[in-house]
Amino acid sequence: MSPAPETLPPTSQANRLRQEMRTIRREMGEDVEELVEQAERLMDWHYYWQRYPWACVGAAALLGYFVVPGRTITLPTDERSLGKIAERLSGEVQKAGESKKPSLLGSLISMGTGMLLRGAAAYVTQQLGKSLLPGSAVRREEVHHG
Secondary structure (H helix, E strand, C coil), X not given: CCCCHHHCCHHHHHHHHHHHHHHXXXXXXXXXXXXXXXXXXXXXXXXXXXXXXXXXXXHHHHHHHHHCCXXXXXXXXXXXXXXXXXXXXXXXXXXXXXXXXXCHHHHHHHHHHHHHXXXXXXXXXXXXXXXXXXXXXXXXXXXXXX
C-alpha cells in the first residue's frame, strides 16, 4: 500500500505526477486518433452505401428529381392559337375569383397530413442521429475503464 500523496517526498510526488502526465498524453493521443478515424469514416460515402443502401437510393432519386430540368413546353405563336389561349386564361381568371370555402373534412385531412409529416421528419432525424454516432461516448468510457 502506497502512502498518501501528501506524505510522499517531493521527488516521489514529482515522479508520480510526471508518470500521470505521460499516461494522460498517451491516452489523449489515442482518443484523437480514434476521433480522426471516425470522422474519416463518416465523410466516406462508401460507409453510408454499405450501411444504408435504400436510404442512399432514395436520396439519389430525390436529388435526381430536383437536378434534372423539367420538360420545356413550346407554345404556338400564330394569332389563332394565341387567341384561344387568351380566351381560356380569361375564363380561368374569372373562375379563380369565385373560390369556394374549403370543407371541414379537407381542412382536417390537410392538418393531419402536416402533423404526420412533421412527426415523420422528427423520427427520421432522431434515428439518423442515433445511427451516425452509435454509442461513441459509451465505447470511450469502456476503453478508459475497461
